[in-house]
Amino acid sequence: xxxxxxxxxxxxxxxxxxxxxxxxxxxxxxxxxxxxxxxxxxxxxxxxxxxxxxxxxxxxxxxxxxxxxxxxxxxxxxxxxxxxxxxxxxxxxxxxxxxxxxxxxxxxxxxxxxxxxxxxxxxxxxxxxxxxxxxxxxxxxxxxxxxxxxxxxxxxxxxxxxxxxxxxxxxxxxxxxxxxxxxxxxxxxxxxxxxxxxxxxxxxxxxxxxxxxxxxxxxxxxxxxxxxxxxxxxxxxxxxxxxxxxxxxxxxxxxxxxxxxxxxxxxxxxxxxxxxxxxxxxxxxxxxxxxxxxxxxxxxxxxxxxxxxxxxxxxxxxxxxxxxxxxxxxxxxxxxxxxxxxxxxxxxxxxxxxxxxxxxxxxxxxxxxxxxxxxxxxxxxxxxxxxxxxxxxxxxxxxxxxxxxxxxxxxxxxxxxxxxxxxxxxxxxxxxxxxxxxxxxxxxxxxxxxxxxxxxxxxxxxxxxxxxxxxxxxxxxxxxxxxxxxxxxxxxxxxxxxxxxxxxxxxxxxxxxxxxxxxxxxxxxxxxxxxxxxxxxxxxxxxxxxxxxxxxxxxxxxxxxxxxxxxxxxxxxxxxxxxxxxxxxxxxxxxxxxxxxxxxxxxxxxxxxxxxxxxxxxxxxxxxxxxxxxxxxxxxxxxxxxxxxxxxxxxxxxxxxxxxxxxxxxxxxxxxxxxxxxxxxxxxxxxxxxxxxxxxxxxxxxxxxxxxxxxxxxxxxxxxxxxxxxxxxxxxxxxxxxxxxxxxxxxxxxxxxxxxxxxxxxxxxxxxxxxx
Numbered sequence: 001x002x003x004x005x006x007x008x009x010x011x012x013x014x015x016x017x018x019x020x021x022x023x024x025x026x027x028x029x030x031x032x033x034x035x036x037x038x039x040x041x042x043x044x045x046x047x048x049x050x051x052x053x054x055x056x057x058x059x060x061x062x063x064x065x066x067x068x069x070x071x072x073x074x075x076x077x078x079x080x081x082x083x084x085x086x087x088x089x090x091x092x093x094x095x096x097x098x099x100x101x102x103x104x105x106x107x108x109x110x111x112x113x114x115x116x117x118x119x120x121x122x123x124x125x126x127x128x129x130x131x132x133x134x135x136x137x138x139x140x141x142x143x144x145x146x147x148x149x150x151x152x153x154x155x156x157x158x159x160x161x162x163x164x165x166x167x168x169x170x171x172x173x174x175x176x177x178x179x180x181x182x183x184x185x186x187x188x189x190x191x192x193x194x195x196x197x198x199x200x201x202x203x204x205x206x207x208x209x210x211x212x213x214x215x216x217x218x219x220x221x222x223x224x225x226x227x228x229x230x231x232x233x234x235x236x237x238x239x240x241x242x243x244x245x246x247x248x249x250x251x252x253x254x255x256x257x258x259x260x261x262x263x264x265x266x267x268x269x270x271x272x273x274x275x276x277x278x279x280x281x282x283x284x285x286x287x288x289x290x291x292x293x294x295x296x297x298x299x300x301x302x303x304x305x306x307x308x309x310x311x312x313x314x315x316x317x318x319x320x321x322x323x324x325x326x327x328x329x330x331x332x333x334x335x336x337x338x339x340x341x342x343x344x345x346x347x348x349x350x351x352x353x354x355x356x357x358x359x360x361x362x363x364x365x366x367x368x369x370x371x372x373x374x375x376x377x378x379x380x381x382x383x384x385x386x387x388x389x390x391x392x393x394x395x396x397x398x399x400x401x402x403x404x405x406x407x408x409x410x411x412x413x414x415x416x417x418x419x420x421x422x423x424x425x426x427x428x429x430x431x432x433x434x435x436x437x438x439x440x441x442x443x444x445x446x447x448x449x450x451x452x453x454x455x456x457x458x459x460x461x462x463x464x465x466x467x468x469x470x471x472x473x474x475x476x477x478x479x480x481x482x483x484x485x486x487x488x489x490x491x492x493x494x495x496x497x498x499x500x501x502x503x504x505x506x507x508x509x510x511x512x513x514x515x516x517x518x519x520x521x522x523x524x525x526x527x528x529x530x531x532x533x534x535x536x537x538x539x540x541x542x543x544x545x546x547x548x549x550x551x552x553x554x555x556x557x558x559x560x561x562x563x564x565x566x567x568x569x570x571x572x573x574x575x576x577x578x579x580x581x582x583x584x585x586x587x588x589x590x591x592x593x594x595x596x597x598x599x600x601x602x603x604x605x606x607x608x609x610x611x612x613x614x615x616x617x618x619x620x621x622x623x624x625x626x627x628x629x630x631x632x633x634x635x636x637x638x639x640x641x642x643x644x645x646x647x648x649x650x651x652x653x654x655x656x657x658x659x660x661x662x663x664x665x666x667x668x669x670x671x672x673x674x675x676x677x678x679x680x681x682x683x684x685x686x687x688x689x690x691x692x693x694x695x696x697x698x699x700x701x702x703x704x705x706x707x708x709x710x711x712x713x714x715x716x717x718x719x720x721x722x723x724x725x726x727x728x729x730x731x732x733x734x735x736x737x738x739x740x741x742x743x744x745x746x747x748x749x750x751x752x753x754x755x756x757x758x759x760x761x762x763x764x765x766x767x768x769x770x771x772x
Contacts, residue, residue, distance in 0.1 A: 005095065006041055006095045006099050008041055009040040009042055012024060021042075021116050021175075022115060022116060027040060027306070033281075036300065037302065037304070041102075041176070042175070043096075043175040044174055045117050048150045051083065054089075055086040060079055062170070062171045066171070071156075073156060076159070084148060088147075109180040110177060111135075112136055113175070114131050114152065114176075118172075131152045133149070181295055183297055185267060185296040186211035189294060190202065190292075191283045191309065194291070195354060201225050201226060202279045204226065206222050207219055211245075212245045217743065221239045223239065232332065233272075235764055235765060235767075236265065238264065238767065241261075242256065278301065279292070289309035290308065292307075310725070334395045334763060335394045336391040347604065349607060350608065350609045350720060352721060354385060354390065355722035357606065358383050358390065360498075361382070364505040365397075370509075387751045387757060387768075473492060479701060487727060490726065491727075503684055504688060507681050508677075511674060518667070519534055521659075529658065533651055537651045537655065549598040553624055554627060556591065556624060557624055558631070560631075563587045566586075571632060577621040578618075579617050599614025606692060699718040703716055710736075712738045713742070720745055720748070721740075
């Protein structure tokens with residue numbers, strides 16, 4: 001086509017596509033790579049610039065409005081009307097008529113889409129902010145649609161978003177004229193997991209018909225996670241596809257999906273394989289993570305749109321995508337578990353929680369293994385996400401620990417408190433050569449001796465630093481901090497978590513090293529009793545710190561009988577359990593002190609979106625009422641710590657009987673050291689919980705700022721962003737992200753509605769269906 005303002009997509013050079021907008025550039029890139037896209041034309045943003053210059057004064061242009069901020073809804077509505085009512089430039093109109101006639105010859109319906117120059121780029125997303133108009137059948141409808149898209153630049157939310165970016169870039173609007181396809185299935189795939197940053201998998205969301213119902217959050221798509229190396233699914237969730245949208249007789253209509261069809265994955269194995277091949281080819285060509293909209297018609301696969309995926313890729317996960325071979329693990333043999341993890345974080349994790357804890361856990365485990373003298377492969381897959389739940393790869397753990405001569409999986413299972421047959425995952429363990437372990441052993445021993453020799457001093461230094469930094473951050477009024485200062489505060493909290501985690505994992509590494517030696521001695525001396533003896537010697541020590549609030553409450557409950565006002569408050573079923581209703585007195589003062597000491601704790605304290613006891617003490621008050629009512633009924637509370645202490649004492653007697661006299665001092669010293677490390681580890685876990693509370697405080701302030709710009713994002717918006725996304729938002733802008741937040745909130749609700757995967761499973765959890 002002769003006109004420089006209207007170009008067929010396949011003739012548009014991606015390097016010169018800036019004037020045609022982000023969507024047009026994505027389509028041009030795919031067209032150059034011979035990927036299947038619909039026939040389309042792109043209209044340059046220069047056409048809109050010329051139209052605005054003709055019908056608007058200079059002070060009313062988008063860049064001028066953003067600079068001055070002098071606009072209101074009434075003024076913007078008038079500007080939109082002037083843009084839409086003015087005639088198109090004759091030369092542009094003539095070229096437009098030819099393009100529309102050419103497209104209508106290939107199909108009787110068109111789609112007209114925005115393609116803003118700041119849309120779908122590395123620096124701006126703006127996804128969902130501009131217009132898409134479907135079902136266009138005539139030149140007149142195309143003219144009106146183009147002007148409506150141009151006028152969308154004057155919508156209040158668009159100008160607010162662009163104004164908040166604080167970047168000197170002029171907003172301009174290109175347009176795409178595209179043959180509208182009639183999809184059997186629509187969806188989107190990501191070449192790296194958009195929430196976890198795992199570059200070893202492709203995530204596919206798909207449903208029947210047009211994708212409009214998915215965007216509106218009215219149905220739940222099927223979600224399939226495909227492993228790039230093995231080409232096998234990592235997980236499959238059948239969505240709530242009870243409705244589908246179709247374009248019929250010039251309008252979008254909704255149809256019920258037959259129950260039998262809704263209860264199955266909408267994509268066949270062959271279609272998933274084609275999507276996987278396409279995603280891998282796109283990734284090979286364009287390198288960076290991508291977000292691609294697709295559809296399947298009766299003719300096959302069509303790609304509708306491609307944009308950069310704004311995700312921070314997990315270090316090392318790109319290597320998981322390499323082809324499977326004899327040196328690569330078979331993911332079908334992996335044994336996954338959420339034992340211990342599930343206790344601290346039961347249920348589904350929000351994106352912010354996942355981004356904090358997964359990175360922290362990955363780094364922490366590598367440090368702990370390194371402290372033992374074990375080499376950890378860069379591509380080791382230690383942590384996984386299944387339906388929003390965090391799981392650990394027990395097979396990979398055992399493979400790494402197999403470098404230690406004489407190591408047995410039962411040792412780790414005993415430490416984790418897991419009653420599991422080790423033979424379940426023996427086949428998947430890749431036995432590693434111990435030669436490197438022996439090479440590193442002298443250095444590991446030297447480090448172990450040095451760190452334990454100075455551990456009291458290091459703990460004292462750590463305690464002083466932790467308290468100082470904790471108090472400093474707590475003293476900040478986050479509401480008055482500039483975005484850059486709030487961003488730095490978030491980095492400070494991350495640094496404190498890293499410092500606390502490093503100390504905790506140093507202790508954990510020393511604990512593992514101590515247990516390896518102790519277990520080896522017990523296998524020689526106690527033989528068949530070694531596993532049970534080790535378990536009983538350490539029983540209950542991992543619960544001391546977590547049980548402390550319970551004992552503090554028991555002490556308060558015991559004193560309630562001496563405080564008449566408090567006694568009446570707790571025994572009366574009619575009294576509302578609100579702290580402000582508790583009469584002043586000794587019990588009220590004790591509860592205030594309890595919340596100062598333990599207010600950072602909570603029912604799901606590893607989940608950042610959950611309230612802490614200091615924010616909502618209702619659970620504490622309910623537990624106290626239950627204790628008071630039991631005491632009033634004459635029920636004596638059990639003392640589980642005393643029971644466990646008795647088990648440990650009995651184990652120590654058995655130990656003395658089974659260990660030869662010359663070895664008893666060494667074994668007893670190792671037992672004492674292991675018990676000490678267990679107690680230290682639990683104390684440091686409590687510090688980690690305090691730091692997670694600091695993350696929550698920053699996230700609440702970020703949420704408040706997002707909601708001020710975009711109320712539809714909600715008061716918990718930041719919990720549906722990743723850590724990197726929050727940093728990016730504080731550096732640039734926290735606007736234009738409400739759609740992403742709403743979609744993730746819907747995904748979280750969908751994951752929460754699904755049954756929990758098993759505590760242990762091999763390969764991947766069984767597929768499940770989302771309840772309608």
